[in-house]
Structures are given as structure tokens and as C-alpha cells.
Amino acid sequence: MTKIHKIIFSLILLIIISAAGYFIYSQNKVSSLVTPNPNPISETNVTFVYPLVLATKYIHAVTWPPQVVVTDGPLNCAKRIINSQAYCVTVSSEGAAGSIYTTYAYAFLKNDKVITLNFTLRAVQCDNYDDPQKTECKNERTTFNVDNLADSMAQSVQFADYKTFGEPVAGDLNSDGLLDKAVWLTESPGGSGTFYYAELLINTGTGYKATNTVFLGDRIAPQTLEILDGQAVYNFAEQKVGEPMTTPPSVGKSVRINYDATTNEISAQTTL
Numbered sequence: 001m002t003k004i005h006k007i008i009f010s011l012i013l014l015i016i017i018s019a020a021g022y023f024i025y026s027q028n029k030v031s032s033l034v035t036p037n038p039n040p041i042s043e044t045n046v047t048f049v050y051p052l053v054l055a056t057k058y059i060h061a062v063t064w065p066p067q068v069v070v071t072d073g074p075l076n077c078a079k080r081i082i083n084s085q086a087y088c089v090t091v092s093s094e095g096a097a098g099s100i101y102t103t104y105a106y107a108f109l110k111n112d113k114v115i116t117l118n119f120t121l122r123a124v125q126c127d128n129y130d131d132p133q134k135t136e137c138k139n140e141r142t143t144f145n146v147d148n149l150a151d152s153m154a155q156s157v158q159f160a161d162y163k164t165f166g167e168p169v170a171g172d173l174n175s176d177g178l179l180d181k182a183v184w185l186t187e188s189p190g191g192s193g194t195f196y197y198a199e200l201l202i203n204t205g206t207g208y209k210a211t212n213t214v215f216l217g218d219r220i221a222p223q224t225l226e227i228l229d230g231q232a233v234y235n236f237a238e239q240k241v242g243e244p245m246t247t248p249p250s251v252g253k254s255v256r257i258n259y260d261a262t263t264n265e266i267s268a269q270t271t272l
Helices: 003-027 133-143 146-155
Strands: 029-034 046-051 059-072 080-082 085-096 099-110 113-124 162-171 180-187 195-203 208-210 214-218 221-228 231-238 251-260 265-271
Touching: 046 059, 046 146, 080 146, 085 146, 099 146, 113 146, 162 195, 162 221, 180 221, 180 231, 195 231, 195 251, 195 265, 214 231, 214 251, 214 265
Parallel strands: none
Antiparallel strands: 029 046, 059 113, 080 085, 085 099, 099 113, 162 180, 180 195, 195 208, 195 214, 221 231, 231 251, 251 265
């Protein structure tokens, strides 16, 4: 192999390694639409970026992705400064079955609102292991920086410009006898597009807990929203396949939304 061929081969190998590294990184960071305020008319919906999986062996995420609460300011506490950002930090721990469960709440100010990220991590008891795992576990516990983890997520928080469309429809969506709500949300990020989303508001008995959102379409024509057999059904019209987005919607479509009470998340179960 000549010198030129070796250089070309090295460059190709470097490109492949870089692309693979970026792919792995991108799979561990995603943008999650979170609507923490139970009143969807408010403009406190936010997006943030979080790692899909923690890069740790002995520390695991339990309540994940973090739950978000948005309230009015000010931020009143003995503040902790993390990378120039002020936080109110609350930590509580309890032991169970050879592990320590720690719940964290990081509250900070953004756009005159107090945003709180709530999550729980499980750390195994290192003394349950023999060496070398015991030492490895303790070293990981020492070097793991939960402040930096929380700050990286907090720094990525952005407010999404969601607005409600039409009136909410009430019905029991989780078989607990309480009336929940299904709503249309719209977002106009710029240009001529208007994005439509489904969202559920789950009745907790003392208020409403919002789910994530499910994308329904761009420049669709909403028709009806109903609750059938414990599912929210969104009926609308969309363009025919291949038609430009400027064409008036003419094809009827229904999307059933399924609710998972364990994760408080929704998904499009059936499309008709």
C-alpha cells in the first residue's frame, strides 16, 4: 500500500468512526415534548433534552424522563449555583432491597416562571459486591455528578408555543371513575405550517395531570373529538398522498389515542 493510499484509508476510517460516534450520541439525547401544566390554555409547555439512558453501571434512572412542573415565580430558597445557574435543590432518599432510591427536584427560573425538574435515581449498595466490582461501584458513585446532569437538562429547556383548538372533551380515560379530558393542541413554528397534536389531561382527584403530546398532522382539518371505549378518538381530514400541503384536506382520518397509566404517556394505537 502506497503512502497516499494509507492516508486515504486513514481519512475514510476517521470519517466512519466520527459518524458512528455521532450516531451513538444522538441516540442518547432526544427532544421530549412535555406539557406539565394541567391547564393547556396556558403557554407554559416546554421542551427539553435528556439522555435516554444514563452512562452509568451502578446508578439507574427510575422516574424518567424527568417530570416537569411550571409555576409562577419568584424562586425562594437557599440557592445552589451550578454552572452560573441558580437552583433550589431538594433531595430525599430511602433504602430498599439493597439499593438507595433518591428523588431530586431542581427548580430554576426561566422567562419569569419557576420550572422544576423531578426525577428519581436508584443507586445499588456498593458493599453488596466483592472487589473489583465494589471498588468500581464506589468510584462511579464518587465521580457521578447529578448537579451537572440536572443542569444540562435545565439549560436545554425551551417554551413551546402550544395553543388549544376547540373545546376539551370529557370522559373516563383510565377507568378510575373520574372525568378526564382530551384536547387538540396547535403549534405554528413559522412559515405556513400549523401542526396539530393530541393531549390528554388526566383527573387526579385534586387537579389534572397532562400527558405527552402525539403529532396528528400538518395543516389538517379537525372535525370531531370523541371518547369511545376509554380512548380519545381524533377525527380530521388530510391531503391525499402526494398532494401539496397547500391543497385543501379531503381525506377523512381517525386516530385513536391509548393511555398508559404507568408512564402517564399516550400513543396512537390505531389509525383508520
